[in-house]
Amino acid sequence: MKNFVQPGGTITLAAPYAVASGSGLLVGSIFGVALATASNVGDPVEALLEGVVDIKKTASQAWSQGDRVYWDNTNKEVTKTAAGNTLIGVATDAVDASATSVVGRVRLNAAF
Helix, strand or coil: CCCCCCCCCEEEEECCCCECCCCEEEECCEEEEECCCECCCCCEEEEECCEEEEEEECCCCCECCCCEEEEECCCCEEECCCCCCEEEEEECCCECCCCCCCEEEEEECCCC
8 A cells, every 4th residue: 555654553753841751742632652751842752652551640549440541731640530631541450549559551542
């Protein structure tokens, strides 16, 4: 097929802020998880758009398996709070509400 470009599981984005490898980033309506560190705004960074990742979440927030999860671009973390945030996927594992529970497992959905 002449017009095929790439599979699309990862793409190169211009970093909207300094981002560490494994952290989330939002460019317009595209959410991804950085596969490398981008130290400066505008630096190219390869981002994972689909798959299952462990990522920073809102502390003291319980998740159930299958909960929709959203990117909070202000706090640079994943949350169950929909208002003002961007849908990025679903929780694949339950997480308790303890203050030390700051990582959640998420299946990213590149279609959002």
